[in-house]
Amino acid sequence: MPELNKALLEKASKENIELVSARYEKQQPQCLWGLNGTCCKNCFQGPCRIIPGKAEKGICGAGADLIVARNFLRSVAAGTTGHTDHAKEIALALLEIAEGRTHDYGIADAAKLKNLAGKLGIKTSKPAKKIAKEVALEALGDFRRQQGLFLKPEGKYLNWLRIHATKERIEKWKKLNILPVNADAETSHALNQTTMGCDADPADIMIDALRVALADGYSGLAMASDLQDVVFGSPRITKSTCNLGVLDEGKVNIIVHGHVPLLGIKVVEFARKLEAQAKKAGARGINVVGMCCSGHEALERQGIPVAGHMLQQELAIVTGAADAIAVDMQCIFPALQDVAQCYHTKLITTMDFVKIPGAKHIPFTVHSANKSAKKIVMEAIEAYKKRDPAKVFIPKEKNELYAGFGVESLINALAKVNAANPLKPLVDALKSGDIYGIAAIAGCRNLKVKGNFHEELTKILLKNNVLVIGTGCWAHAAAQAGLMNEGSVKYAGAKLRNVLKAIGNSNGLSTLPACLHFGSCVDNSRISALLEMVSEKTKIPIYKLPIAGSAPEYATEKALAIGTFFLALGITLHVNPIPEVTGSKLISKILTQDLEKITGARVLLAETPEKAAGAMLQAIRQKRQELDWR
């Protein structure tokens, strides 16, 4: 089990509070059909499950390969909607801002807006709001483009794919007939395709999962990051603190949790504005900290501390010092309210489609943002008054971290080394082997995993001079393990350490941290954007570059969508736990072998950090050997 927080686990145990780890234990043993992917619930003649030797086929005749493939596609589609809904939300917010229907938000990064507009073919010689409107409409176009079963309009596909993907990939995806046309239509269609009596070709379904994943990568991840940068500002390299010790006993503690920065950014703003109210209530002030990806979003833009990853969300309440938790969507354990009700903590839901029975619901939209944020902060102050000091225990664990990396901030940092050609130092280091390869690590924490997979894997890669960049719960784990502060370079191999120090020195730091915090889960688009940039610069397709990915503790459907997107991009990807495909030899083979002939990438399986690092290093080594840098 990954490390959560020993002292708080003990406190919870003493206080008789059931946490995720206990629920996990009670769920053991988990259903083998669920785990190997051969359970089908796609019709009510079923459920069916494949029992080799006894029941090789479901009632309709679907075998293991088909059932596994259908389940895979449905999971990718579900995960994709998490990101495409998110991106759509921000695109609509931008439209509301541009058309003056809300003044609670503005345009924070006009340069990024112009840059996007330019790529989209929009003239930029007009006021920012007019540009913003056109950009928003192009974004929303990715949810409105006409598409149908027999109609794949020639040459028409997602705008956000067009402006980001490399030419090489677009050609490849065109040949595979997987260029997505309309993000919502792709995910909806995946449901039809996988319903009883539709597609019966497992290989076909897996290829179509790539199409859905491209919708995830571009009109989900990339669109969300891009437009959030426009509205809230692009990330800047910033120093902050992490882990549950960031809660402050003397202050009103508000935790923002979820994924969409519309909420968190406003809570931070109003917390500052309402300090006096908090002081009136006897506190030293207000301390807003982040949880999960909402945390990263506010961290990379406003530098707020991050309290923890998805498996620590309940523990934040167990401190007895969390006065309010304001949530938007995704990765919010329904159990939060069960835990919150044992304390004074106010759990506040904000989105109409994400409610938790027992929690306080304060509707939060772009139109009511200021008003709602004020209400949320006031709720926290009220709750603070009811805090029971006897129940408070804030653990000492707290660490420094650098965050805010991404294409823009990294290029800025590299420009201090080579102003004329900022990517050159990075590419040169890759060529020379000073950076042996790049590892992109993403995704959740998962109780199925033994020990601290994220941390151990990262350390081995660093030692082998692999530049590690990553997002999401990995970033929480790495930061908590001290892998993102200045001292962390001790974990890097000598060659990598020199590179990090050189770039750091040019930027007034003793060094860059050993691994780079690339942001939230949607910010996996910052990873793909960087790799796309390196690919365009070197004219070498991503799949030939010394790159490997890992999702060593993935847990959500969203993570599966991101992983599949990485595979479509050409990033060979380690995943753990073993995906729910082992019931099908065909699908297992497609993912771990055949896919390499299709997209240039394949899945690596390994259940220990050592083996995972070994497989990733081997993949990188092979790429280096076969590589002609030109």
Next chain:
Amino acid sequence: MPELNKALLEKASKENIELVSARYEKQQPQCLWGLNGTCCKNCFQGPCRIIPGKAEKGICGAGADLIVARNFLRSVAAGTTGHTDHAKEIALALLEIAEGRTHDYGIADAAKLKNLAGKLGIKTSKPAKKIAKEVALEALGDFRRQQGLFLKPEGKYLNWLRIHATKERIEKWKKLNILPVNADAETSHALNQTTMGCDADPADIMIDALRVALADGYSGLAMASDLQDVVFGSPRITKSTCNLGVLDEGKVNIIVHGHVPLLGIKVVEFARKLEAQAKKAGARGINVVGMCCSGHEALERQGIPVAGHMLQQELAIVTGAADAIAVDMQCIFPALQDVAQCYHTKLITTMDFVKIPGAKHIPFTVHSANKSAKKIVMEAIEAYKKRDPAKVFIPKEKNELYAGFGVESLINALAKVNAANPLKPLVDALKSGDIYGIAAIAGCRNLKVKGNFHEELTKILLKNNVLVIGTGCWAHAAAQAGLMNEGSVKYAGAKLRNVLKAIGNSNGLSTLPACLHFGSCVDNSRISALLEMVSEKTKIPIYKLPIAGSAPEYATEKALAIGTFFLALGITLHVNPIPEVTGSKLISKILTQDLEKITGARVLLAETPEKAAGAMLQAIRQKRQELDWR
């Protein structure tokens, strides 16, 4: 088990061919968690299952209520995409026709087109193709309307809902905040809503299932039926034959199977054109028959015979006389190819996203329809040459049926009774009790059901003077049981019989059949349209009218979507098998009790035809008692 065909089952058994019933037996016992709805596979920390007393919560903290609700919504969403994809396909076909990009199809019912245009607010004083273009764009608008998590554009919702739903319902749905805005966005969003850590409010999720079901009912079912009527012609009351005996030993037999009439209609056309080729091959001609809903679509418009329902699809091959089966999408057992390869039968898939390994794939789009249909018929003729006479056994079962009922054809028939006020005879009969109530029966056949539920339930209702109208596999079952020919009125109670005879006589028939074939599954929209018309006419909301529905053998996710749509409409609905919600007392109570206070309808559970009829009659009786006809 419902009756399939004893002789063919024996033949299959002798020939060592595994059929659906054997696969069903091998799947016993089915997973109890799947059956009661408390299995959750929505993240990879799981799968989880609720074990009362041991594991009351999933790992994230989701309890039985939440897991059941999420599974319910996902199934409704998946089912909905089956119909919305279908409708979109036809809307796009209409656009291609209107803009002259295909000449393989035309506009068969210009009057219906004008009628739709009028409802949509489109001027009708222009050439049909110009009207068609605008109608098609309004239809496609239901998949393109801007929508978002915080943006429910005031007063903007599905065009197809606007032109069909009663004012009373629209007001009701507005109050419930469930007017759907964009069909694809609703189904995609349902996936996000049900992913780990999003909505944790089971009751909320059930209400949102109603919204998705409204997208199903209007921009799925109704749009598909409407636009198919425009392109292929509206159904006319027609006499034909049914059951597996419709196959003709002396002819080339082609079975059209699936759901979208684009294919079937063309196969019928080219079968007629290529008769000479078939004769050259030694056959007496070509016999095109339908299977499942593709059958109904061609039957109600072209009068072709229908061979059977979803559980008989394999048996059609076992006759040894099926030369080709051309399929489009949905309810096509993957097992078909396993059976086909034991005979000379050519299984032909036609849609890019529905392939079956081993089957011949002939891509069929509106642009290639004539060419592809010709190829398909020629494939059948070639296959006929390889037919093994020793393997041929066509059962004697064959029955006459009347089909082609729907709003237009029924109003036409009623107009012969009262030209000035065609609905009056129907409403008067309802008022007087000559028609005690209307029962709408829909949906699949299901091996879980004991005996012939469809047939037995129908007979009891008829005997009690309930007018039975229905669709889909029910229609196959009822027709095969002799409930749709002129002789069938013997099953009707005396009062109902007189009504049926009177209407029949006015139309040159001895009688209408005892129950009315309202078409395919998407033609459930014809049922809702009729009830909406009666409701508008009488100014009595549907939920107060003496109406009850039943899906006595539902099996597909599509059926669940249709059933939920009926519940949103206000039609109290018997369902069987018992839905996968029994693991949650809350959700069971919502469906069987609370929903009545919300939409006016509720779910009736009954596992025998007698009990089901009893519950439906009781519901009708209560409505009659409470009804003020004005």
